[in-house]
Amino acid sequence: MPQPCVPTTDLIPPLPCTAGADHLVIPWAIGLAEPQGEAQHGLDMADALPDLPALHGLLERLTEQHWLRGDEYQLAAPHERVLASTVGWPGGDAVETGTETPPAQAPWAALWAHQDGLSASPGEAWGLMTPSHWLMGRDHLTLLHPEALALGDIESRALFDAVQPLFESEGWQMTWGAPLRWYVRHESLAGLPSASLDRVIGRNPDLWMPNHPQVRLLRRLQNEVQMLLYRHPVNDERESRRALSVNSFWLSGTGAAPSPGTGWPTWPVRVADAPHQALLLGDFPAWQAAWQALDEGPMRELSSALEVGRPVRLTLCGERHAVTLSAPDQRPGLWTTIRRALPWGRTRASAAALLREL
Template sequence: MSQLTVVLPFALPIPEFAPDLVRSLQAPALGALLSRTSSRQRVPLNDAVRALPHEQWLAKALGLADGGGPAWAAAAMRRFGVKPEAGTWFIVNPIHIEIARTHLMMGDPRHLGLSEPESRALFDTALPYFEEAGHTLVYGDAGTWFMRADDWAGLDTATPEAALGMDLTDWMPAGERAAAFRRLQNEVQILWHTHPVNAVREARRLPPVNAFWAWGAADAGRLPAPNAPTLAVLDDGGVVEHLADARVEDLAQFAAGIDGDTILYCASAAPYAVGADWGGWIAQLQQLEAALFAPILDALMKRRLREVRLVLSHRDALAEFTTTAMAQRAFWRRISLDSLL
């Protein structure tokens, strides 16, 4: 039998809203998985790492952590069929930065709606500027590029998800080479400001692509640990999708075919929590109750799974709940969602 870990970013409600959200949520299978456990723990955020708790957890689980943060660039490149040359590589995401009343904010890169032709055109225009700065730029897909910048190896960067919705002043790359990053960023921003792609996008009332975000630095030879679990993605996981061994389309088929230690990453609740759409968050978890939690509980009780672990997070904390078929027999433990509080 196999072990399944389900990583659910932002499925842990934030404390100020948790009581009301838990009362509104009808999810008995999730309640059983959270209530009848063999172990549970809450892990606070490591403030020294500029990544969200679930990103820190996943980086460690895959053996792709650098100082606790995700060192994912080289592994993601290989998923695109690109073998990185020796050196230090960064993930580069084209993004939209908007001016709020008092600060700059990043729009969610996953909602940018950037097409392949648009991305290619912006990439080709920026490429000479990266090369002039001594950095190789490689195209992955519309939302994911890669940059080799050996002299930026010590740059302290933040993941896009950590910076999302925050004052970007506090999340820009820091360190000895930060000024060099800002120079290149400014040059590209000026270049893209009048780019035909953005003129067309603005005419269609789409946000312009006016900056890029660099993060996830890794040495070219950095690979997942030999004993790392298999990683599967249930929905759009952003860059995590580009680290995955499989994308899950049929959950029942996936559950029946699990062999060994497997991580299932499901980020479908995250956009609702980030956007403070708590009605949407409840609706999404209700969908996951039928599509995910109930089938997993059934597979556990039928002993197709030896152990199930749920890893739930919000911006400031992470909780782990581990259960087995034997733990589920603890009928004296009331099934509830109180563990989410």
């Protein structure tokens, strides 16, 4: 039976996952940016990991099965590519080339709409519009984490109603899904590449607009939304209480819903999302605490499954690459068991060294 892979965020609905799956996926296990306050001490993020005995024990017994290579400028984050390939969706192993036609993308927005109880017909192209605040700095924009808006249902619906005619005048259909989840439908979204929201949070959104003919319309719509919301009563009230205004949106997850007969998959994995969300919020202590909780919970459960000979897998994802580890010998012989127990026979892997490669 599927169970939700529950995220600690309202940005997207949870994935339907297989209960008790022995494949653990950790999105954004580590970030490229140095944690605030640590760089001055010469301490990088990997060195700042807490003691993780269960993870180290797994690394002693698991071997690298597959590397998913990429870079930090790809529109899809590594964990999204891993999850897409796990169920045979497009975009899993594709590498963007910049000048050539971009690869097909996984239809995340159509799935999220389905998870929100909306009807996503086969072949219908969807996109997720996330209302957001774009902060104007001295020389560039920054898209702040949408959860910082603390946007409620009433405010969100009022802003949605204000921008809906603008999109529908262009032939796009809009549907409200949740305060931070507005959905759009249009045939052009099937082939429009879009950067994951994870890529853009805390960064300059202009750098993540792809080179595509449809982007010209998208930029115009963003500009018109900014002007439309500038003096909207909801934003006036929010500014009066020093809350962030909603002054733009980010479009992500574009793609067409699966064809008839394919349907919506159940992911044969467990997703441990807490380190991911801590990094998006820039909360380094929370990232450390999330890793500690992972080690005491899912990592121990994976170790127990390994002990009884189940074929476990662990996938660690960074901002550039992802690595999947598995056990080559599920039932080791007596001599292998004895050798592992001896101090001179153990080859303790370094979690920090592995994470740095991501």
